[in-house]
Amino acid sequence: MAQEQVLLRVEGISKAFPGVQALSDVSLEAQRGEILALVGENGAGKSTLIHILAGAYRPDAGRILLDGQEVTFHSTHEGEQAGISVVFQELSLVPNLSVAENVFANRQPLGAVGLIDQRAMNRATQELLNLFGVDFKPTTQVGRLSMGNQQMVEIIKALARNAQVLVLDEPTSSLTLQEAALLFDRLRQLRTQGLAIIYVSHHLEEIFEISDRVAVLRDGKFVGVRPTAESNEHQIVSMMVGRELEALAEKTAATVGVEMLRVEGFSRPPAFQDVAFNLHAGEVLTFFGLVGAGRTEVARALMGLDHGATGQVQIRGKTVHIRQPKAAMHAGLAYLSEDRKNEGLFLDKTISENFLAPNLDRVAPGGWLQWNILQKITTQYTRQLDVRTPSLKQKLRNLSGGNQQKVFLGEWLATGPEILIVDEPTRGIDVGTKQEIHRLLRQLAQDGKAIMVISSDLPEALRVSDRIAVMRDGRLVGFVPAADATEEIIMALAAGVTAAPATAANLADGGQA
């Protein structure tokens, strides 16, 4: 391809956030009339890169060239004006307004007296809709459209701004197969019109279906780019996970005890379907999967946070029907949400008060709070978990993410659970504390707790688990004993690449340990 084909060139982009080097020296180019897939594990830096392209973040180093000209964006607005439109995973549409109003948000054509020219706006929108061959009208309320059509509106909105570069972040995550197929047709059509389309996705099948080239990021670094037609899925997966494994020496083999939790035929469509697994005392079972695979939803249904799941749940061999977190706690479960700031902790309250929340029954045995009991358990668990704070009266907001997570773990351990479900135990936590938490999870398993970890961090899953359960699109697609697991096997299962024979066999016996 000739040099003038290059429309967007990214050179040496770096970006750091406190504690994380999100991108380091990434260079990439996208050509006119191509669909460039951008892939990488969770946390590889894809999201940071597209936020930079959108103008939402400013890079620490490096530059962006659009059509040979260097551009700098101070806001997403400037990015759009220059011709780069990003469609993020969360749609930015206003459901109560019409399609036309959404497409022309904030830049509606004005009529004679400075009022919005409704007719011109609808006419222009209709032209765009015709181009896409969609059957809704400019005056339709966006909230009444299907998710697929809303996604179309979002893309049309980007095109209405004369986008030259269209960045799509996981565009099919909420679409049905038919809707996705229609979207792909439209993208191919846009490609012939000379747009450069950057397609970010976890789903390898999609990438092989739609893209011309695949660029891979790993740990914030650019690994390589290759023509899709000349690659296969296994090559791409090994590029994605190619990091060297850290030693697993810390893991001491736990003695697996009695079956604590057995789940059969557990379904709550569309989030997850027909999930079956068991969990033993002394075991760490990690649910790995890509974001949106349905792992958190399984945990929430187990805790009685989301209702309407069907199937059987047994705790210590007894069938339970849990409809409230309180009941789950009585049954011996504890759940640490992935979103600890909004669902778990009280940031404006002190460490002691946070310990009180899930331990009200223990601290107030007869209905009256006994401050000395609270003091005792708070001291005990903050010491055991090495929470670093000058005082137990410190507000949680003033602690680091790692210490917040330790308080979170501590307050739930104080409830005396037999089954501990920890969702993304180390998300947003510095490396040092991360290892402490991994050690702690192993220690808890050794002490006889049954532990279910939900993680999108593959090295973490390999390090802490005895077994790894892989979920994809709401289904359990395989169990892999940690001893046999490699990043490649797990990633292939999670991304839906043809499974290796060994893992298929594991699924067949229902994942019994």
Add this chain to the structure above:
Amino acid sequence: MSTNVSAKAENKTSGGILRRLFEQRELSIFLIVLLVAAFLTWQSPNFLSRANLTALVLGLSFDGIMAVGMTVLLISGGFDLSIGATLALAGAVAGFGLTKLGVSAPVAVVLGLLTGCIVGLSNGLIVAKVGVNPLIATLGMQQIVRGIVFLLTAGYGIPNLPDSFNVLGQGKFLSFQIPIWIMLAVVITGEIMLRRSRFFRRSYFVGGNERSARLSGIDVDWVKISNYVLMGALAALAGILLTGRMGTASVSAGLGVDLRVISACVIGGASLAGGEGSVLGSLLGVILMALIFNGLNLLGINVYWQTIVVGLVLVLTVAADAISRRSGTTK
């Protein structure tokens, strides 16, 4: 990392004891109350008279009782604009029972209290189960309840209530009027319960972060509903005492009480965003507002100034709080 955290904390404490004391809202309000009282003692010889002080305390008893319920409600993230109407309705129901149905005074009291519980329960169910915003739900309830008061009393109120009932508002015990004793009992119980009882402590978590509270095994809906019921019951209690004191169930009783009580609680440190507040602080807020009314009267200042001053005090305390908070969290 550990040094980082402790350094930050040391910065916080280096402000000294004085600063930490002033972070206790109750203390700063208490000092303001003392200041205002000292000023009034200096300016008006009548202020410290026994007659003035008992009138003052009796006058604030009704707001004091309701402030306890409102504090709990605000802490759990709730809000009630219907307490003035509930107060009037409880008095009207008691009066209706006494005069039209011929029930005895104790039965009339129970009827009035039950009425308050029913109004509170309705508020609670609408807010917690249906999910209507507390402002709208209780604003609607205010109008409905006030309408029922008019229907029940044919728009005129119910005068000439029997002495067996009026004794509640007019009688004395150990030389203080009964409403004062009841207010003290409610306030002390409320203060202890909010600090020490498991049940009331839940409100802090519900108001602090509802989603976290739910995940901590707290039945959020139940906490909200019972707090509205408590609020309704306390408003009814205030209504019965006030009706007894006047010997008449008045249709206009409790007009403007809702916002006055909420203002007092907010002055005392309760937050409209939930999660914060104490009964003691709210009581001090009620006392401060009563002192200001009383002082303006004693000093012979035009009554129209009263609402202006109260409005200023409300905005100023909350503004001071917002400013100190902002300087406290900037890093």
